[in-house]
Amino acid sequence: MWSRRAGRRGPCGPEELRGQRREREAALRKARRQQQLVSKRLLREDGPAEAGAAPLENQEMQQLLRTAQRGAGEKEKEAALGSLRRGLQHPQAQRMFIRSEGSVRALIGLLTSSRAALQLEAARCLHELSHADDRAVAEACLPSTSYLLTYLSGHSADFIELCLYTLGNLAVESEAVRKQLLPQGVISAMAACIQSPHPAVLEALGYALSQLLQAEEAADEIIPRVLASPLLQPMLRLLRPTPERGAGVAVEFAWCLHYIVCSQVDNPLLISQGALSTLAELLLGLAGAVSEAADTGLELLACPVLRSLGNLLAEESALAAPGWEQLRDERILVAVFVLVKAFLRCQSGLVPECLWLLNNLTADDPALCTALLTLDLIAPLLQLLPLSQVVSVLVLTVLCNVAEKGPLYCQRLWPGPTLPSLLATLALSDPEVVGQSLELLQLLFLHWPEAAQNFIQQSGLQALEQHEGHTELQDRVRVLKETALRGSQPPPASCDPTPPPPLPAL
Structure with missing residues (x-):
């Protein structure tokens, strides 16, 4: 969603011209409201031959489950779960699996095994199910969520990453899953995960959190909990890419911030916590890093940064907030035009995002309007x-x-x-x-x-x-x-x- 500062013009004189702007731009905001970017992630290391395996019949899946539970040795159990996981890559097999009585319960039993290798393979099977297009498949996995949350406090970064992506996939598909996750303490578990030193865990956390924040009920039930949790300050810190973390973590949390800002639950709180300064620094950094020679992928970060900054500037509290003076620097205008020039070449859809920010920057600031003129x-x-x-x-x-x-x-x-x-x-x-x-x-x-x-x-x-x-x-x-x-x-x-x-x- 795009927000804009109150307009101030009407058809007869400056004061009356100011009156009609808001009505016209309300329609523009409505027309330009972006659809939420609901998607699912799949962690799969199989080669092409494995990924293209034929679907399993129901009897075959049940036999693999029994072998995984009561096989002669650990290797045999792991191999059976691996075969089951590859079979569950097919939608038809996923639907058959959840309809077979006791199958999901048996898989969750393997997830709680004392053997780490079996736990990991069972989690991978659940991950395949979480990626299904059929909502019924996601809801069949609902009993696994409490265990997945528990494992977020574990020591294996790979296992935590897998659990986070699985939870994110399940949450975006099903309101029933989200309603169960909240009382189970998903926000507290995420607040603990955000302290992880592992970039892959942080990127998975950003993805899972963004899936929750896109829910229809997010503004009423989820975002207030996030803002009241210890997530906000670390989230703002993680918006800054570093050589160690790369841009992936920043991209995920930038989208999280975008969804929170769009909800308008408590944007003054975001502003008071330094969001404007953080976003201004990011904007300058993006303009400095953008290349005209190749597609660097910076648009993945630029889009939520531009939207979040533009929408926060629409808040009345922005004018008196820490970071506002930084935004009145003419370098911000130059940065916007640098990004426009770069996006014209290969990402023209982001040009309106830049202009929306420019609109909100200049709406109430004569100094920035002066800079537009003096900088030609x-x-x-x-x-x-x-x-x-x-x-x-x-x-x-x-x-x-x-x-x-x-x-x-x-x-x-x-x-x-x-x-x-x-x-x-x-x-x-x-x-x-x-x-x-x-x-x-x-x-x-x-x-x-x-x-x-x-x-x-x-x-x-x-x-x-x-x-x-x-x-x-x-x-x-x-x-x-x-x-x-x-x-x-x-x-x-x-x-x-x-x-x-x-x-x-x-």
Whole structure:
């Protein structure tokens, strides 16, 4: 979900223009709300031949289970469980297995064996079942969750990693599983796991936690428990990639943070705990690391970082929070444009994410609007207009943020490619893009009448005429034409214009 600071414009003057923004952008937020990234992970080390084994018949699976329970030796038991695990890679076999009375119970009995090798093979069988597309398979594994949670406090990093991925797969599939995990203490168990020194365990923990945080009931039942647990500070710490951990851990916990922020359960708490500073540092680091020569995979981390930071900036408490001054640094703007340039090459879907952050950065901050102008970033911004409808609306919204700051900003905004770019958007048929262009022109004409004169000279009134019959736009077109005609009138002869003062300093 995307959040934005309250807008502040309406169709007649700056104050009234501020009134309608929120309503229009509410629709944009709704249209752009991202679907949650529900997925499952599978830890499988089999080679192609094993992974392609034929499905087992029910009798064969039962025989393998009996052998695993009562075989002549440990090797024979392990081999039987290994064969069963490979057979359970097939959906048909998974469904047969859970329908066979006592099968899951027998497997859980092997999971609790005193033999570590049998425990591991039984856990791998459960992991295969957890990856099933059939929700009934996940729910059949429900009795195993208490044991999987218990084993999270064990000493084998590989076993803990396997249990975490299995729990994550089960949790995302079934509300019944989640309802059982919570009273069993899954959040406390995860809070203990987050202290692990093993990167693979931490990455698996981030995955399992993100699966819980995506649940429909997360905002009411899960996220409050997470925020009240000792998970938050270590989670923010793990957002920073290190050579030892790599980027995988940071990616998983960045998505966790994104789901928490989107829930809006207690974003002021996240801000008070230093989330803004952490995300600002991450943004600068991403911009410094991004390469134009190859796809580095940084978009996996950039996407949740951009979304989380942009949405936290929509909170009123952000303006007085630790880390806000760091975000007012012009280096943040440069970092956003560096990422835009990199993503244009191979990840254009992330460009709107960058622009949404830029929108929230500039909404209430004259200093950052000044930086956009002094760093000559308006032209690169206008060059993005043809990319897509969403990008066009966001670019125009950022320009409105600048223009609403007053005459000095409009005067600096107007020269150069702004007029031809706006005339090009008026030639489009999309009502949202055209509407945002009308809003920007209204601000420019009100604050800087010379813009109205240039607009009329460049056949701007004729460009407006094609939208006079559009129900959504006709009133705004009429008001804009009136504003343009008033602004195009020459000033009284007695008027002695004085040079405008400089823009506010950063």
